[in-house]
Amino acid sequence: MRVSTGYGPRPAGGGFETFSWYFFRISGIGLIFLAIIHLILNHVTTDVACTSYQLISIRYENPFWRLYDWLLLTLALLHGMNGLRVVIDDYVRTRGWRLALQSTVGLLTLAFFLLGTITLIIFHGANVGPHCILNH
């Protein structure tokens, strides 16, 4: 691993690991804003018990929120699964397990991405149901 001049060490080969290194940092910047604002909107400005079907239906009438959530979904999923790939890479050394676990990571990434994307595209809500869900 060559050290770049003046900065911290980074994988400089130009392959997938270099891309992954930059992807963590660039997606991370976006996620800081997307995720923290998401937390504030769903836990602070509105109590979590009030993030009901009715509220989401109204919010998702505006396509901006669908796009926002899809961006959050995609970046967080890729950022997180890439992290999981690195962790597995660090601790799992036998070839059989590496193949099994890393391909599982890939499949899970695809599956959850499709599930989230499809929901964000097809969901058509209705202004029905309680505004806040009280506990049983």
Next chain:
Amino acid sequence: MYKGQSGMWSWLLHRVSGLGILLFLLVHIVDISLLNFGPNVYNEGIALFGTVIVRIVSLGLIAGVLYHAFNGVRIMLIDFWPKGARYQRSMFAIVMIVTILCFLPMAYYVIGPIFGLPTGNTASGM
């Protein structure tokens, strides 16, 4: 990888918080997909999120996200700012302080409704 004291813990916490957030994310994608099954099914899931235990667990999530985000900024400063590595330890202290400062008000809003504390965002209008 960082060797040594606070550098190693900051790396470890970054990893642990990242994995925790990822695990939550997978569950979260599933519970949001319940929207497709109509208001009754989806709202049942939301009722779960309002319970005391889940509220407390979500404090862990919030703390994890905040720490992971702020430490991520620290990592980028170490990577891209020539003086970054020199200040890594004091930056870690700043990360911990800012994490706690941002966490406390958010925790109030999450736990407050359990005790009827005024949050201005609940059904009863409190």
